[in-house]
């Protein structure tokens with residue numbers, strides 16, 4: 001099932017968008033779409049992961065991502081284990097690789113990893129014999145977020161996002177969401193813009209496949225989609241903005257700045273939101289404009305699609 005025009009999805013891991021070709025992405029998105037349709041119709045999913053074990057290994061805090069992988073795994077019939085890091089041997093000083101070796105000895109089939117260090121999931125993937133899914137590593141990548149964002153956009157724009165102009169605004173420098181999204185949106189034919197203060201946009205960001213703007217008025221002109229990002233204070237070594245109030249004045253999305261974009265523009269945010277810092281509540285909560293709740297709903301279906309594709313690729317290798 002996980003194939004497009006006879007091109008089978010054969011990847012063992014989901015680590016970065018750059019590891020995938022367009023047909024891989026199309027296979028994943030169409031599986032995500034399939035599960036989204038099932039959830040809308042409230043049909044039970046097939047037990048595609050029955051007998052498989054999914055381990056959630058989150059070294060960083062998470063609400064949406066961890067829970068959506070848990071729900072996705074359960075809906076597909078997997079046994080799901082959430083490792084509570086604070087209560088695990090990691091808190092006693094165990095290294096990442098020792099934790100990996102211990103988990104590997106328990107024979108999981110799917111390992112979902114979030115870690116503050118860029119590259120940690122890729123390192124684990126070399127040490128374990130199961131599929132590894134990157135649920136966010138440092139500032140590096142968050143491929144499942146980019147996939148769920150693309151699927152949310154396809155739904156919001158009647159199936160096609162080719163040619164959309166999308167602004168990603170705010171703390172680009174510390175954002176793994178921005179890095180994965182620019183790769184995927186470019187692959188899908190979108191025009192991507194970054195908008196933010198010079199301190200929060202890396203000097204080489206124009207080489208990532210986005211046009212860079214430092215003011216919302218020019219940056220948002222003609223945009224179909226505005227993706228707002230949180231100031232990721234936990235990754236900032238110093239102070240990158242004078243004050244949150246001043247930041248909101250220049251870069252926070254409110255009704256007035258929304259007028260710079262196309263009249264029918266949609267607003268996204270990966271969460272968690274800081275209301276009154278990067279986005280105002282009246283914009284975030286307006287169902288005519290905001291597709292933030294749809295992102296969360298789509299997240300479960302998209303992750304079901306990713307788990308399904310990886311499990312099927314595993315089974316194909318084993319047979």
Ligand code: NCD
Nearest residue numbers: 064065136142230270271272
């Ligand atoms: C993002 C993350 O963790 O990278 N959130 C998420 O996965 N939903 C964005 C963020 O933390 O700001």
